[in-house]
Amino acid sequence: MRLLSEPIAIIRRHRRAYLLLNAAFYGLFACAMALTLLAPGLQGFFKPDIDQAYLKPGILKSVADAYASENLLLAIGLTFAVNLAVAVFMTTLPSLIIPFIGILAVLQRGILWGIMFAPIGPHPAMLIPHSLTLFIEGQAYVLAGFAAYVHGRTFLRFDHYRLSSSWEAYKAGTVSTVRLYAAVILALLIGAIYEVLEAIYIIPHLL
Template identity: 40%
Template sequence: MKQSVRKLKFIRKPIEIIKENKKAFILMNAVFYGLLLLTMIVTAIFPDLQAKTIDNANQQLSAPWLESTVVAAYTNGNVGLASIYTFLVNLILGTFLSMTLPSLVIPFAGLIMGGYRAIFWGMTFAPLNGVTGLLPHYLTLLIEGQAYVIAMFAIVIQGRSLLFPRRIGLASRWNGYKQGLIQSAWLYLPVILLLVVGGVYEAIELIVLAPPGN
């Protein structure tokens, strides 16, 4: 019985935080997906942006540690390993180190990286040659994008709790900071879940459904 209550709390608590801060959650969705769509439109007008962005992405993937792990898993068709590596890279590098951690030092700092990712995706995946070939990957963008949106939302909650603790009934900024940490930890549960699903789907998509070059 206690285990069932705990499991329900893991599901219920993040939903409660989102409901209590609905406007901020909607705003982060609007900012992220709005930037993504706007950048796609701009890239359709200036298609050279896509080529430059893809070249930049390929240079990043040529880093030795990425080539020997993530790239190798995809090249060898290892769906399981590719899923794990994709999840770990997105969680550790893409979310925690580049977004959440900087915001624990400078409030809201990680929102810049969230916006940058939306712009980068918009330039990379703008449908310049039609959407048919990109349709499978748009689901990846939706799943993983929502994980980044929730991470951005957690950054907003953390920053507001620190700067305006009295709005949530706390007397000091230190207490607000700690409360923001607790709420961010709860919000990381759906972030992790979405990145797991996104990692599995991306590996299946790129290895099985629509491998590059096909």
């Protein structure tokens, strides 16, 4: 499939950066989770505000309502849309203005997830099925951060890529970003489908 062959080719071209970004994201996730297991109060510092966001009128409450009503298609669609918006507006668009800046948002998410999903509290077994969701959606954000890296590197080192100017490099980096988003979108779609099925059909049996 050409849509995926192009992202794969870009990943191969920048294999080291892709692997380092994966190591950084999942490494920070693991470290934050371990730290939260040692200091459970960290989760209590962040979790109430996030839980409250799902109760206030807005898109997150709409997502929660779709899950509660077991409306599969709506829940999948909203989950996918919210996660895609996060990738675009917190990682990709900022990096088109300030090179690489969106990578910080990706790494911050790894830390936050480690704190939020540390298996403490009355239902630690929930992490078992949810770990796959975190891996798939985490990979989507890593790919978005990787796209920010590719764009920034192309823009700042245009002579290395035999491009005539910074503007030509900026456009070439944007094209690479769009191509990588085929993989981002696929990962987010798979993640949304699994997350909804997991939340509706698996998690209730663990409560």
